[in-house]
Amino acid sequence: MPRAEEPAGPAVACRDLHVSRDSTPVLHGVDLSVPAGAWVSLVGPNGSGKTTLLFALAGLVSSTGHLEVEGVTPRRGGRRRVARTVALMPQRPVVPEGVTARELISLGRTPHIPRFGTESAHDVVVVDTVIDRLDLHDLAGRIATTLSGGELQRVVLGRALAQQPRVLLLDEPTSALDIGHQQQVLDLVDSLRRETGLTVIAAMHDLTSAAQYGERLALLDRGRVVADGRPGEVLTAERIAQVYGARVEVVGRTDGPAVLPVRGPA
Numbered sequence: 001m002p003r004a005e006e007p008a009g010p011a012v013a014c015r016d017l018h019v020s021r022d023s024t025p026v027l028h029g030v031d032l033s034v035p036a037g038a039w040v041s042l043v044g045p046n047g048s049g050k051t052t053l054l055f056a057l058a059g060l061v062s063s064t065g066h067l068e069v070e071g072v073t074p075r076r077g078g079r080r081r082v083a084r085t086v087a088l089m090p091q092r093p094v095v096p097e098g099v100t101a102r103e104l105i106s107l108g109r110t111p112h113i114p115r116f117g118t119e120s121a122h123d124v125v126v127v128d129t130v131i132d133r134l135d136l137h138d139l140a141g142r143i144a145t146t147l148s149g150g151e152l153q154r155v156v157l158g159r160a161l162a163q164q165p166r167v168l169l170l171d172e173p174t175s176a177l178d179i180g181h182q183q184q185v186l187d188l189v190d191s192l193r194r195e196t197g198l199t200v201i202a203a204m205h206d207l208t209s210a211a212q213y214g215e216r217l218a219l220l221d222r223g224r225v226v227a228d229g230r231p232g233e234v235l236t237a238e239r240i241a242q243v244y245g246a247r248v249e250v251v252g253r254t255d256g257p258a259v260l261p262v263r264g265p266a
């Protein structure tokens with residue numbers, strides 16, 4: 001269902017964003033504007049700054065320049081308010097010892113539960129719905145640290161969805177998933193986006209999936225956005241060779257360009 005009131009401006013706006021990690025400059029003046037309800041895929045080689053940009057949007061690292069997420073400045077918006085606005089599914093989740101998958105998903109409700117309050121019937125319904133939609137019934141009672149990499153990845157997505165954010169940040173959401181679960185998870189996020197007007201920003205290495213699900217791609221290289229546009233505009237064999245040093249063939253398809261690696265001479 002579309003949201004009743006859409007904000008006037010973009011859901012995410014950064015201009016001339018600079019971020020340093022441990023005093024090393026990592027992002028060098030990033031501009032990115034994402035309309036509410038859009039899916040933008042962040043692509044780029046290892047170390048190009050995708051995670052750092054997601055961290056800045058989630059308020060996990062400081063930045064200079066202009067940064068607004070749904071009208072909130074993440075580092076200054078107050079932790080609970082920011083957590084109700086933006087959820088990050090991290091690439092390397094920290095999982096507390098001894099908690100079940102269901103308890104881990106329920107942690108997503110924390111910013112919605114009043115201070116000193118307890119989980120309400122509504123919180124339980126939200127968690128049940130997430131478990132249903134991600135088909136996690138068989139895993140819900142398992143201790144989270146015993147799950148396989150792919151199982152844990154789906155549970156950690158569940159925690160981010162239980163947070164019911166307006167902006168969902170995904171860092172390599174399908175890196176540990178088999179091809180069937182990759183499609184299931186990306187289709188589910190896309191349906192939620194269409195149903196609720198969720199804004200999705202997803203860092204993805206698989207350029208074909210990035211193009212299938214993102215209506216726009218932002219290509220990062222060494223801390224800068226070097227291309228931003230429709231998948232077919234951004235993903236050319238020449239640009240991929242230049243930025244990634246990769247040999248590929250780009251095949252035009254109705255669901256977006258498919259990027260095929262091409263083996264070089266032996």
Ligand SMILES: Nc1ncnc2c1ncn2[C@@H]1O[C@H](COP(=O)(O)OP(=O)(O)OP(=O)(O)O)[C@@H](O)[C@H]1O
Nearest residue numbers: 021022024026044045046047048049050051052053
């Ligand atoms: N805490 C840190 N201290 C110093 N440098 C860091 C720190 N965290 C990240 N970096 C550096 O910042 C750069 C960008 O890292 P980032 O994790 O944002 O890249 P990425 O595009 O997400 O990479 P990948 O595709 O490999 O996950 C890299 O050179 C990385 O080594």
